Amino acid sequence: MREKLEAELRQYLEKLDREAEPVVFDENLDVEKFRVEDRKHVAELMKSLPSYETIAAEDFFVTIEDYQIPVRVFTPDGLPHPMPAYIYIHGGGFVIASLKELDKLFRQMAAEI
Secondary structure (H helix, E strand, O other), X not given: OHHHOOHHXXXXXXXXXXXXXOOOOOOOOOHHXXXXXXXXXXXXXXXXXXXXXXOEEEEEEEEEOOEEEEEEXXXXXXXXXXXXXXXOOOOOOXXXXXXXXXXXXXXXXXXXX
């Protein structure tokens, strides 16, 4: 899938793979400071991506047992028939990044399927 992403984003993700230090739970971690730094980093990355305003985004909930799971579906304009889905499950540990912050990335992924 990475080969379909913009070159700059692909290079960034590859750099993360090589250089990122694993985040390990630390009871002394300043979560708010960590979030602020991450938001700055993500915002800079998102600036380089196109907007893809023609990608439709629809929010709904999926009920599983007693849980309501929020889902957003990004759909490219003009699909001739149903297409396979790419499911992204965020791994930020409920600490970093958000759907709002990564919207441009998800729109690019939908546009370039």
